[in-house]
Each structure stands twice: as structure tokens, then as C-alpha cells.
Amino acid sequence: DAGVIQSPRHEVTEMGQEVTLRCKPISGHDYLFWYRQTMMRGLELLIYFNNNVPIDDSGMPEDRFSAKMPNASFSTLKIQPSEPRDSAVYFCASRSSRDRSSYEQYFGPGTRLTVT
């Protein structure tokens, strides 16, 4: 398996623009997580899905952020409008509910977002 795939790897945009980050989880994984990593706040859980349904979005910073999972193999995280303080590395991770021995989450390589 190719692992969790994220695109783009780098995104530079201007304040006010819409940004869409994409994630393809590992095939067969039924949980998908979106995280944001910054120097100031560390790694924060934004939202997670189970079987394509959002379960907990309490970590989403504000209404400018939205996430969707239209099917088991694709999820998006959208920021509209973007602001400089959204600059961070955004990670997608997935796991399988059948793995009850390790509860391991598999992380993608991340998308480094810079908003100028």
C-alpha cells in the first residue's frame, strides 16, 4: 500500500484565497483524522471521520474551516478565506477499527501551507 497520500505537499497562497487540502487514506481504514502542526500550538486534532461521517469537529478553529469525506478513499480540508495565521503543516492520518492491538494512526507526509 502507498500509505496515506496528501496533496499538495506545499501550498503558498495569498490572504483571502480559498485553500483545499486533499487526503487519500489507506485502503480499508475506516477512520480519518485531520491535524494541524505549528511551533506555537504543536499538533492539534481538527476533526475526525468514521465511515465517512464526521464524529468530532470540536478542534476546527472557526467557520472558515470545513472538512468533507464524500467517500471512503477521499477527504478534503478547506479554508475559506485563508489568513496568515493558518500557516502550518496539515496532516491527515487514518486507522482501522479492526486494529485493536495498537490503535496506531498512519500519518501522511503533510501539506505545508503558507498564507502571505
Place this chain on the structure above:
Amino acid sequence: SQQGEEDPQALSIQEGENATMNCSYKTSINNLQWYRQNSGRGLVHLILIRSNEREKHSGRLRVTLDTSKKSSSLLITASRAADTASYFCATDKGNDMRFGAGTRLTVKP
């Protein structure tokens, strides 16, 4: 919000030495996991210890958990330059996993 707090924030040692990183957390947990992150990469799972376990080993890794003190430690024995990375503890109650700020480990050859 972060749950775990790692200590120290940064650690620099010589190859062959042991590295110990500590993690403290605030609320009750189901499991505690340790992850590693190489610069510019995603996190990679290292080991999980359940709340009813006290110690666990995996290769050169040794993890301890003290639920009474709400703390855990990760020991890497006989460190190698390739162990240079950031190490994070993560506490979970099911799928709600909270990461600490991490310890930046540098192993000098």
C-alpha cells in the same frame, strides 16, 4: 489542546548513549502512544502502552507508564545518529488522541 507534556524539550547526546524522554498528562487515559517525527515528515507510530500496563519493550525502546503520577517515559538504548528526530507522546481515550509538544532528540555521531 495538548494533553501530554514532554520533558525535556530538547536533548542532545552522543551515539551509543541512552536517551530518556518523559511525558506527563492530565486526565485519565485508555492508552499512551509514542510517535517519532523526522524533519519534514509525518509521524510514525513507535509503541503503545495500555493503562493497565506498567512497562513495555520493543527492540531498543522501553516505555514505562505510571498512571498514579500520570506520567510515562521512553528510553532509547544504544542510540544511533539515525534516531535523531522529534518524539511525541499521545494520550487517547478511543479516537480522541492528544499529542504533547514533543522532545527534539539529536544524536551526535
